[in-house]
Amino acid sequence: MNETTEKKKRPQIPRQKMPEQEPKVRAKNFDEVPFGYSADLAKLEASRCLQCKKPLCVEGCPVSIDIPAFIGLILQENFLGSAHKLKEMNSLPAVCGRVCPQEDQCEKLCILGKKGEPVAIGRLERFAADYEQAHGEFIMPPKAAPTGKKVAVVGSGPAGLTLAGDLIKKGHEVTIFEALHKPGGVLVYGIPEFRLPKAIVQAEVEYLQKIGVELKTNMVIGKIYKVDELMANGYDAVFLGTGAGLPTFMNIPGENFNGVYSANEYLTRSNLMKAYLFPQYDTPIAKGKKVAVLGGGNVAMDSARTALRLGADDVYIVYRRSKKELPARIEEVHHAEEEGVQFHFLTLPVEILGNEDGWVCGMKCQRMELGEPDESGRRRPIPVPGSEFTLEVDMVVVAIGTGANPLIPSTTLDLKTNKWGYIVADQETGATSKKGVYAGGDIVTGSATVILAMGAGRKAADAIHLYLTG
C-alpha cells in the first residue's frame, strides 16, 4: 500500500473508544474506569492523525506538546520514543492524558473534528505515558551545569511539579515543600483513584526525585517557615503553587450538621486518607444512603461517583442551572449518568435539615428557571415562587468551588492579593509583587484545570531561570 492511498483511507477509521469497566460493576469499586488502549488500538487511532504540516492541535495545548510527532512515533511502534517526545514538553503525561479537558484544547482544534470526530489525542497520550511507566527504564535527562542557585517550590501539585522538573533540568537546586504527608496536591487529595490512580502520580513524583528534586512533605509554609524565612535561609527564588484550597460553603442554615461535607473534606478522606478502605485504614467516612452533591463541576461529579462507590442507593447532583450550563467535562457527566447518578437541574438548596442527634435528614430546595444572561454569559437562574420542596437525604457534599487559602498571603509581607484573596501574578511570568517570588496555578487564577496550572508552572520556570541567570 503506498502512502497516498493510506492517507485517503485514514479518515474513514472511526475514533477508537477505550475499553472500560461496565458502569454497574465500576460503580461499586474504586478501580480506574477505562483500561486504556491496547497497542493495536493505539496504532489504529494514531493512524487517523493527518500529520498536519501546521498542526492546530499544538496551538490548543497549554504546554505546546509536539502532538503530531508523538502520535507519529506511536504509529511507528516506537512507544518509548513517543513517551520521551511527550516528556520534552510535559512532565506529567500520564496525568494529563487522563484529566486534561482535551475537548476544549487540542482535540477541539483537530482538523478531523470539523467533519467528524477529532483524533483521540488524550487517549494516545495516556497510552504512551502508561507504556513508559510499565516498560521504560529510567533515563537521566540532559541537565545543565549546576548554577548554584536554589529554588523553593511551595506546593507539590501540578504547577509545582512541572516547575520543579523544568528548573532542575536547567541546573538549579530545587526543593518542594508540601504541607500534606503525600506529594501531588489535588492529584492525590482531590481526584479519585477511579479517575487517576495514585500510583501514577507517585511514579511521576519519584521520577522528579530521581532527577534530583528534593521533596519535603509535612511542611506547612506560612507556619513552619514564612516565605521571607525561606529566602533568608538561602533560597534565591520561591514559587507559590499552593492551590485554591479553601472550601466554600453555601452559607445556608444547617450546614454544620453531621453528614455535611465540603467536597474537599469528602474527597480528602476518601482519596488521600483512603477512608474507602476503612477500617484497614484508620480514617472514617460517612456512608450516606441518599446523598445530595451541590454543584455541577468536575469535583461535584467526582464526589457523586465516590458516594455511589461507598454504597449510596441514590446520589443526586443538585445544580441551580440546567444541563447545558454544567461546568463539568462532558465525559465526566456521561460517566456519572451511566453509573446511576441522578440530576436535579434548576434546583437551589435553601436549607439543610437535621435531626436531634445533629445529623442531616433532608434538604429544602427551590426550583429555578433561567432568566437573562448574567456577567458570565450564562442565563441567570431565578427562583420560581412557591416551588419549595424537601429532598430526603442523609448526606450532603458541598462542591460549589474553592477559594484562596490565606495561609501564605497573610504571613508574607509585600505579597499583593486581589479582592478574592488570590495572589496577583504576571500572566506571562508568574512574577508577584515581591521580588524573587513567583506564583501560578489555582492560587493565582482560582479553581481551574491541571493543565492550566502546569502551563503556569512552565512559564514561571522560564521566568525564574531568567531571573536567576540573567
Added chain:
Amino acid sequence: MFPIVESRLLAAAVKQFKIAAPEIAKKRKPGQFIVLRINEEGERIPLTIADADPEAGTLTIIFQEVGKSTEHLGRLKAGDMICDLIGPLGVPTHVEKFGTVICVGGGIGIAPVYPIAKAMREAGNTVLSIIGARTKNLLILEEEMAKVSNALKVSTDDGSYGYHGFVSDVLQNIIDEGTHIDLVVAIGPVPMMRVVCNVTRNHKIKTVVSLNPIMVDATGMCGACRVSVGGRTRFVCVDGPEFDGHEVNFAELVKRQRAYLNQEKLALESFRHTGGACQGGKGL
C-alpha cells in the same frame, strides 16, 4: 520519620511522649498543635504541644488512649518512629500582661493549659491555676502546674483528692471571694468548658477556650473542624484553636465531635481483636 525519644505513663491510659522534631521545637508557641500520623494506614491526629525543648529538638505531647489511634500510639515505645508529624499549627495563644489570669485545666486538658500558664507567668501575670480530674489517679502535671502558677488549686469529681467537685466550682469560689480576674483560660472536655463559660459570663470575665474538634488536613483546606463562634462558622485549625468561650456554640461542637462514634468503636474493636499486632511506625 520522627523518633519517640522518651515515653512516660502519667496516669491510667495517659501517656507523655517526647518526640524528636527539631524544626517544630524551635518554632512552636504556646497554644499551637501538631498533627501526627502513626503509619501509612493512620489517620491524621491533632494533638496540642504540651512543651518543647528547642535545644534538645524535642516536642512533648500528652494524650489519653480513648480510641484505636491513641491506643495504637500508646503502644509505641521510645525508639519507635512516628511516620508523619506536621506543625506548628493554629494561632498561638495571645500572651501579654493582663494582670491576673486564671488557668483552668480539666482532665487531659491540663496538658494544653500548661504551656499557656507558663507563658502567662513569664509575661508577668499573676497566674492562679485550677486543675481537676475525675479521680486522683487521673490527675496529671500537678507538680509542673504548681511550678508555673502563683497558686494552684486541685479538684476531683469524686473527692479522692483536693476539692470535692468540679473545677468550675473552684472557680466560682474564687470569684465569690472577690478576687479580681482579668482573664480566664479554660481547656478540657466540652461540658467543662461550657460550665466554666457559664460561670464567667455572669461576671463578664473574658474567657478563652481551646477547642478540639475532628480535623483532617488541619491547614484550612477541608472544613471538618468548623464551629459556630458568635453565629459565624470558623475553622478551628486555622482560625483557632482558641476562641472567646462566651461566643462558642458548644452544643453543636459536642454533636460534631460524636460524628464517627460508631466507626470509632468498630475500629477499636477490630484493633483489639487483632491484638494490635502491627506495631506501626517501623519502616513504613
